[in-house]
Amino acid sequence: MTEEKSIEKPKIYRVATLDELGANLPILRNGRDGQPVQDRSFSFLDWDMEVEEKISKIQSNAKNVGSLVSQMMCLLLDRFCGESFQELSKEDQILTVNQLEFTNVMYMYIFLRTEELGYDLKMDVTCPHCKKLNKGFVADLRTLEVHVKEEEHERQHTYELMKPILMDNGDVVSSVTYDISKWDTMERATPDVAENAGKMKQILFRSSIANAHAEDDGGKEKNYPIDLVIKKMKKIDIEKISSAITENNAGPLMAMKGECIHCKSEWFRLLDWSYNFFFDSSSL
Ligand SMILES: [Zn+2]
Structure with missing residues (x-):
């Protein structure tokens, strides 16, 4: 089973x-x-x-x-x-x-x-x-x-949300795709980021998520603005994606x-x- x-x-x-x-x-x-x-x-x-x-x-x-x-x-x-x-x-x-x-x-x-x-x-x-x-x-x-x-190590992955997100227009976001963050994401770093692992995690989280996939009423697939999706993400998914992103960033x-x-x-x-x-x- x-x-x-x-x-x-x-x-x-x-x-x-x-x-x-x-x-x-x-x-x-x-x-x-x-x-x-x-x-x-x-x-x-x-x-x-x-x-x-x-x-x-x-x-x-x-x-x-x-x-x-x-x-x-x-x-x-x-x-x-x-x-x-x-x-x-x-x-x-x-x-x-x-x-x-x-x-x-x-x-x-x-x-x-x-x-x-x-x-x-x-x-x-x-x-x-x-x-x-x-x-x-x-x-x-x-x-x-x-x-x-x-070469054999995948860098882009899809994460299936444990708690899919219902958007205001009725669409349901069920998964997100993430990739390795680029260095330019550090432009948003605050002075304490080098000593603060939590701050680093936040920055990497936002910049690693590349796509959010939604289905409309008719089951049609579409991509969704990421910022809107992240705001509505639930705790369990934030924690799980965060760890997955940190692991995938490697280095x-x-x-x-x-x-x-x-x-x-x-x-x-x-x-x-x-x-x-x-x-x-x-x-x-
Ligand atoms: Zn000791």
């Missing part, structure tokens, strides 16, 4: 570490011709004093962390998927970064940190079990878990595993990737 449920879900990524993946994009992307770009490599220019000055200028003018990271990538990317990134016009550079999968940019940003400042990331962690402080815990970014999408797991020095229990600590922490000597 439960046979259908026992069918294994198709895998949507493979698991690797930052060390194994190296300077390669975690998410296979499509080029302008719609075909997968097999060369996923990237490299950065040297971060010297001149770059340092430019970045501190960018930092004081950037409207949020999304825009700061975009501009850092434009300034520092050297080779990108087999092409010279710096030969692109300024407009094409920005466009390229903004249209990249959210998690591809996130990964390059973390990789840049390891290249410039090394793999060790020092942080203070309060143990969630015994509540005692683990001062100066050092995480090794080489061990950071990364979820990698290859670097934004948390590090550690063991409490006091009670020896294992914990996961959210990675604070704000520029002021991640690229500062206090994290060394």
